Amino acid sequence: MILPEIEHVLIDEKEVDEIVSRLVQEIDRDYAGKDKKLLLLCILKGSVVFMGELMKRVTVPVEIDFMRVSSYAGGTKTSGTINIILDLYRKDLSSCDILIVEDIVDSGRTLSYLVNYLRLKGARTVRTVTLLDKPSRREVPFTPDYCGKQIEDLFVVGYGLDYNEKYRALPYIGVLKKEVYQS
Numbered sequence: 001m002i003l004p005e006i007e008h009v010l011i012d013e014k015e016v017d018e019i020v021s022r023l024v025q026e027i028d029r030d031y032a033g034k035d036k037k038l039l040l041l042c043i044l045k046g047s048v049v050f051m052g053e054l055m056k057r058v059t060v061p062v063e064i065d066f067m068r069v070s071s072y073a074g075g076t077k078t079s080g081t082i083n084i085i086l087d088l089y090r091k092d093l094s095s096c097d098i099l100i101v102e103d104i105v106d107s108g109r110t111l112s113y114l115v116n117y118l119r120l121k122g123a124r125t126v127r128t129v130t131l132l133d134k135p136s137r138r139e140v141p142f143t144p145d146y147c148g149k150q151i152e153d154l155f156v157v158g159y160g161l162d163y164n165e166k167y168r169a170l171p172y173i174g175v176l177k178k179e180v181y182q183s
């Protein structure tokens with residue numbers, strides 16, 4: 001059933017599944033080997049569904065951790081500054097190969113900030129995987145290492161992504177009707 005607030009389904013469950021499978025293959029290939037310690041770092045809250053799928057499916061040994069940051073001023077607007085609400089506390093960062101798991105890249109500010117932050121904190125390697133990317137929205141240069149799908153400049157919800165904390169539990173990714181956030 002499609003909610004009435006959804007304009008149309010952009011990526012249905014089957015396509016999300018195919019995208020995740022492809023990303024898992026790429027990650028498995030790149031992080032194989034005894035000298036690696038893959039740490040999947042979920043950026044709360046939007047990445048939680050994507051993270052759950054990735055960690056179930058990768059076959060290389062994996063550890064998980066969480067950070068929470070905010071860049072959104074609320075609604076569909078970003079504030080431009082990144083606040084760390086939940087930090088990463090680990091003593092073994094110098095032996096960790098961090099893969100930041102993000103739901104969507106928009107201005108690029110969150111991930112460019114976090115990659116730099118985690119490198120300065122001493123992580124051995126830092127890469128990024130994003131389910132979705134809106135390259136036309138970039139305000140700072142940033143290219144994710146692994147990208148599920150590039151999309152147009154549309155505000156999307158579902159599969160973890162929200163609008164004012166709603167719609168995260170939808171199993172598909174849908175375009176929110178403009179009247180929902182413009183009224």
Ligand code: IMP
Binds near residue numbers: 102103162
């Ligand atoms: P950036 O720092 O501008 O790249 O913002 C990335 C964050 O903005 C993501 O982690 C999302 O939380 C949020 N975001 C950007 N675009 C959307 C969208 O279309 N739907 C829901 N959240 C979004």
Ligand code: MG
Binds near residue numbers: 043046103
């Ligand atoms: Mg997010």
